[in-house]
Amino acid sequence: MSSDGDASIRTQRAVCFSCAQQCGVLVGVEDGRVTSIAGDRDHPVSAGFVCSKGMAAHELHNSSSRVHVPLKRVGPRGSGEWQETTWDEALKEIATTISDLAGSFGPETLAYSYGTLHGSDSGIGERFMHLFDSPNAVGQDKVCYGPNALGESLTYGFGPTFYTTPTPGKTRCMVIWGLRPSASMPLLWREIVRARREGAKLIVIDPERTHEAESADLWLQSRPGTDVALALSLIHGVIEGGYHDAEFVEEHAVGFDELRERARAYPPERGAEISGVSEPDLLAAAQMIATHGPTLIHGGNGLCQSGVAAVQAGRALACLIAITGNIGVEGAHALLGPPRDVLANGEALEAGALSNLQREKRLGADSFPVIGRGYNALEEAMSRGWHGNRHIPSWLATAHEPTLWQAITQERPYGVKALIIQGHNAVGACANAAAAVEALSSENLELLVVHDLFMNPTSRLADYVLPAAHWLEKPFFSAGVGYLGIAGDYVEAAPAPIPAEYEHRSDYELWRDLGRRLGQEDQWPDTAEEFWDSLVTPAGLNFDTLCDHAGPCTNESARLASDSTDTRPAFATPSGKIELHSSLLESWGIDPLPSYEVPAIFDAATDAYPLVLTTGGRKIEGFHQNAQLMARFRDKYPHPLVRMHPQTALEAGVKDGEWIRVETPVGAVRQQAQLTDALPERVVQADRWWYPERADDAADPFGFASTNINFCTENAEGSCDPVMGTWLLRGLPCRVVAEA
Template identity: 35%
Template sequence: MSNVEYKRALCFASHANCGVRATVEDGTITKLEGDPECTVSQGRVCERMDFQLEWLDHPKRCNYPLKRVGARGSGKWERITWDQACAEIGEKLRYLADEYGPESVIFSHGTGRTDEWYEGRFFNLYGSPNLAMGGSEICWCPTYTNESATYGQFAAAFTAAKTGCVVLWGHNPAQSGDFPEHWGYQDLFANDPDAKLIVVDPRCTEYAANADVWLRLRPGTDGAMAMGWMNVIINEELYDKEFVEAWTYGFEDLKKAVQAYPPEKVAEICWVPAEKIVKAARMYATCLPAYLPWGLATDAIGRNQAQANRAKACLKALIGINKAGQTYLAPPNDVLPHATFEMPEMLSKSQRDKQLGSDRFPFHSWPSYQMISDAQSRVFHHPYFLSQNATCAQNWCAVSEAIRTGKPYPVKGLIAQASNPFSNLSNTQDVYECVKLLDLVITHEYTMTPLAMLSDYVLPAAGWLERPQLWGVGGGGPCITGVALTGEAAVPPLYERRDNYEFWRSLAEGTFDEETCEKYWSWQTTEEAYDAMLEPQGTSARGAITDPVFNPSPEEWHKMSDPKTGQLYGFGTPTGKVELRSTIIEDLFDEKEALPYYEEPFESPISTPDVAEAFPLILTAGSRVMPYYHSEYRQVNGCRDRYPEPHFQIHPETAANLGIGDGMWCWIETRRGRCLQKAKLDASVSPYTVAAQHGWWFPELPESEPWLGGWFMSNINMCTDNDPDNCCRLSGVYNVKLAQCNVHRADDVPFRSIFG
């Protein structure tokens, strides 16, 4: 008779982390299904669940530590032990620290694949401020920084059922992987026919097709659109007067600033009729409560990123903060934040000041983090240095410059964990050339990505079914969601894979002395580390599986009194109010930057008409498609069979003028480079715009030079830009969304035998 067990896990096939029930027979997982007892997903799972068992033991998975023995990119490897790998890596890391300084080693990670405090602890002990380069720099953290400077925290809401109006701004939960959110909206609109939906997006997404108002704006003009909404809301006095008067700073200054953006002018900028802009603004301000969740688009537009996100943050504030179903900030509580475990105090100020890009772009680096942290500590009673953000915000354009020039100091080493920089960094040709210049590249990964193929050491990573999981602790405040929920490993790690904590602990043992490891890496397992994080909530990693912790979430908690001091909580900003005029930005830059404004993309028909003459189409890059998650799962049959090739959307009239038919392979080309994708004719796309998918590579191709998994063939980031002069002026965030491009038939495709 077989031994059958049922394990309760949290799915990390995306960052949604839905609850999963795994059936395990004699140590082998035989079935995965939604866990009906999970608070997050309540038994629902997305189609990615269909191929997770295939992925668990896929032939392309990394299973053993490998050391490069041939030339970089030759595909020649030697299998070694973890002890040997970590000892050799540790020796090399100590050498780089002694020879060039610990700041010469940088870090890159992916989206939702790691807990940031592990690498934070390692790098703070090692002495490098340069983490993390990768997806977070242009995904969530830019909004996080802006909203923290505006409200004192990241704005979250999880009461969609009470919401009267939802605004999806550059956000498509149906394809991006945010499925609990997607299901929540489905329930909302199914149960409340009066609930309104506004979509701001250049593409006709699943939600746009059913929206009450769809604003098909010109890509990159989001800041102008937000300023236009505020013009309507303020001038028509539709804002929450009581909240604005009592709890905002700089309203009169903002009122003056938005006068430069009447709907008629915004219509000219955004290519959207003025009456639709007015209708959307009025709907948002009157169909309360109204919820405008985070969307990736404005994090990734480069030049105007910070001010566009600031405008959206101010827009939310006009109708009130800390209200159920609207913009909500999790209240102070006793959860230990990530910084408690990252130990930022171990990194000296002199080392923090060396963070690449922090001198030129201080708003997305340590100068602003410290100012925000000082303001937050008044509410949270401890300085936690915005740890989640500080470990996610290395400036890629500054890193690239340092690798190439050695200024302001050399960059020699890279540690990458669950990351594919060839997909998430702009100007991929530059990424490739920079990696080739490094002395040491270490990768902890699930599969041989293009970066792993160029690494010196590749260490195998345990997936979510092979490790315990923790959801809800840390993030935008001491606890962004007010929830602590855990999952258990369904099976032990296969082969010689190690999970995230075990990787960093093993690396620490090879790098630091015995006393340091005993003191700072005392937990033997990930579960023990989670127990320490959850102890303040009176639970453990095991306990939170069946009894998740919920912290109270009162409305308008900013009006509550601190039981210890008797003072009102207020907001975690220097003024204690929502800062429509940012004192932090003003201190870092000047009074002009303290209020949001619109600036044209670095490359557009308006800012660079000469470029637009040669490259007449506007590229908006980064489209997602289920069931992929960023660049993952391209080698999984259960996924690739459903969506085998990359596509870009183009208007039929535009395609006809270019001699392009539906399904034709085409070159998408900008001043930086070009890539191959298939045309998908779509009349909903503007005739002046093409929308391309991101994340494409071809793991079935050889893993040695020149192929390296075909990283260059259909990768839209061959076309994007990372010139520091074209980045966001405040934050240095690079652009992975926008460019002027042209498109032509790929009659000269040199890979015809591969593509067919």
């Protein structure tokens, strides 16, 4: 921290949390207000980099739309009639209602749903839920890297290796698949560009001609939802071309012959026909991946949001990485386990406090094995591979959001009567938004609490809206990528740039204060910093010393001396080998080899819905839904756009700039047409929810019902991934209709 001599002006070292890239920043503070954010050149990873949304984080923090005080509903649900209350009063009433409901219906009647990472304490409510003995914490893992991580975990144990960045001078080939890092992971993109300068090849697999595709040596323009078929054809090309690493496979893998047989069903001509990629390009990619390594393959949310195919896509990529010997080689994929001597993942969240009986009641456990009966076997394999650390995969086994809506409205498999939503505009983000609106408006739901920065279409339906602290008002802590040790053996910390303003409170403070009212008096240290101290104590560290260290405290400095009697298996799978043929999937009655499936929603839709819809593309100016409140974002993108090829528009009678209807078998919304030849014919790409400024529109608050594309996406079980329940946000049948 520095000052220019005027005590009211200072510069604070911090870590940006406007997305999940963890860039070191210098926050300028004048008279207690944040006035500037710049890159920190001394940060060993980001080294001065800051993107436009990081620099504008204080615009969001200072937004006039922030909720500043606790609000209690006084009119009918959704009427927008509130009275101000105090945190003390609100928490007293909330705790009483929860206690009464749990007494009548069991602790599982309380659910907790949280959105994407929005601070170091994102998702900390899981800890409260475990201690409360409710299994129903609902995360977004199923549509945000969870399927890739699970695919890798099933294949060669934890993972996830896709966080590996290129090694300068070593990485010689990179594949970006369903990912636009220039917009969503700019630090990774910077490293990719550097590796390109040093001669590495770049293959991009994406339906759209993105900036990345234009920069690539080879661009495979695939159709949405066909990734597993394409991957199997690449595997076929590698094996039948004799390019696989036979020695590595022989020594480390099981199931090679079965994988080879499966891939034989996807010769290049079939892969090309399904995916739309030309056969020569497909074969050239297979050869380049296998022979121009070390190779890194980065799969993105384009794969993770593909519903029924999501985990199999992660599996297929993991198999491709494995048979080409691109694991544990400098420049290729590293097995980035959780930090060894820090309490991370489920251990930090007290996952062990949840009884097995209650775990079996987790919403979705009956349908999706990782949520239910399969979790313990996965957990056992991973803990053997990672120093006995427990509950590493707990973040991949949260409750299932579509089943939550069903539990509220239909009381199946039992009733959920109380719900706390944190940092998550659920009805804007979830598939089949109508189901969420019905659930959150239901009289069955006796308590809905929302803790957020802003009023939005979800908080509008709440009984209590509690004002959240922005990351600039919170301390930073990270045990590896993903904050609670998802990957990477390092820890990092920084103090809060400014104290919380108004009545804003952090996620940690909400759960601490609610926990202390509900029997968890001894479980919550006074501050988040003290809580994080308790996680790093086993490594001989504390929060303050970490703050003195600019940037991540890595490897040897973040761990105790290595144990010379280490007898861990090489790979954290049941066999201790890379499982190309997954023994866990087989034991769960699921195809143990990567398999290509089409979501059930296509069964009855082919003729009436001749196009394919993809949603949720990222723009550098924003991070998920908060972007819509940033002036620089909305100046550039005033309205939600549905983009398509000019020929597709011509056939549908649609003109550039017109407002049109986008329709799927699930629902219909209006967006503004934009024609572009960057997309292939018959593929339509639509934006998400858009209008936070229209809060007072009585007919359609927030413009939400008319424009939110998630009224068109799908959450029915036949389209969800059979392993973890991923819902379908990309690759749906659709049509576009010009308005009269």
